[in-house]
Amino acid sequence: MAGVTLHNVIKKYGDVQVIHGIDLEIEDGEFCVFVGPSGCGKSTLLRMVAGLEETTKGSMHIGERDVTRMDPSQRGVAMVFQTYALYPHMTVKDNMGFGLKMNGHPKAEIEAKVAEATRILKLEDYLDRKPAALSGGQRQRVSIGRAIVRGPDVFLFDEPLSNLDAELRVEMRVEIARLHKEIGATMIYVTHDQVEAMTLADKIVVLRKGVIEQVGAPMELYRDPDNKFVAGFIGSPAMNFLDGKVVDGGVAVAGLGMVIPAGLSTAYKGHAVTVGLRPEHLEVDPNGTALRVDMVESLGGVSYAYLVGDTGERIVIEQRGDDRVADGETIGLTVDPSRLYLFDGETEQRIRT
Structure with missing residues (x-):
């Protein structure tokens, strides 16, 4: 060998x-x-x-x-x-x-x-x-x-x-x-x-x-x-990508209508970034951003819900257990800032905080 x-x-x-x-x-x-x-x-x-x-x-x-x-x-x-x-x-x-x-x-x-x-x-x-x-x-x-x-x-x-x-x-x-x-x-x-x-x-x-x-x-x-x-x-379903902009306090994500804390240096302020979110890192929360469930793909032990925002953004979330969303529902969504991936809007290279 x-x-x-x-x-x-x-x-x-x-x-x-x-x-x-x-x-x-x-x-x-x-x-x-x-x-x-x-x-x-x-x-x-x-x-x-x-x-x-x-x-x-x-x-x-x-x-x-x-x-x-x-x-x-x-x-x-x-x-x-x-x-x-x-x-x-x-x-x-x-x-x-x-x-x-x-x-x-x-x-x-x-x-x-x-x-x-x-x-x-x-x-x-x-x-x-x-x-x-x-x-x-x-x-x-x-x-x-x-x-x-x-x-x-x-x-x-x-x-x-x-x-x-x-x-x-x-x-x-x-x-x-x-x-x-x-x-x-x-x-x-x-x-x-x-x-x-x-x-x-x-x-x-x-x-x-x-x-x-x-x-x-x-x-x-x-x-x-x-x-x-x-x-x-790498990953199935693929990571969700949303457009963002670095502002005071974090990254403004238009598709979610929220600013997510990111811990970036002031040198990045005003920079366009791509926000990456794995489907399993997004959680349903009635107090979160409202999105409509376009379709649910149920595979038994796991389901993938395909969500659509007011401005057309499409997001996939993973759900397990018995309490799962259904087609046509409007649900709230929250993001754990520690699970955020950030990529430079021009070079697409990872920004590590």
Whole structure:
């Protein structure tokens, strides 16, 4: 097993630069997730680690080895694709062992490694089936098994759950988390789904337009985002954002018709800011600002109420317990000042008080 280090990694297609000087260190045995919106460069960066995309500038190490110009087969990585990429005419057993067979490994070694992967992924009942006779989740487990058999230094996952339905996605998230715990390998996982990122990762790398916006543990990014983009991307439902202005005594939030104490220095007075509020940090209070409940999304143990203010602001609040608001109600809302996030109105960087 080995860690992965990227130093000033750049990727260009002709004159178009898509990865802009990435510096990143992934520790040995760490589960690192690249997350961001479509087109942010996360899959390109993963493919560069795999050697499927050439690195234009910079360097890349796996363990102590400089793999920047190495062929994919020499890097000690195994990739699990979104599309499974299984041979349809081969059984599960043959699919998992095919790579080792082509590289001339002894039959006994192949049998032993396939048996171990089968045990880890609980595929004993499917070894003689072909991919067409498997569900989507089973096919993805076979794809992961093929990677395990290779015994790589680093596992690479390129949106492996995107083709699965909601129930299978949850099941496979648990399988992949259990797999990482059991084998302890370094894993790099690409997804646009921040729920997957939050539930799987030791470390999350948030990307936007080929640049790293922030790196950290899941709850670190959730509780202490560096900028508005990270604050809005990490968390479901997303953080509420409202326009504000710094005044004496705090921040005037037009959408709530209130001044919230913020403890900012006088240097910020008159500055435009964006006020961020997590849905779970807003409370219903009959003495608070009046807003109308436009819709309630009830998910059983939790509900999300979508509120509309007099001037059209939309705010989402989270509710638990038995006493919840209903569609069409007008309710009061209060804010705990200690739960406030402030972002510069121009740069969108976090203002820490």
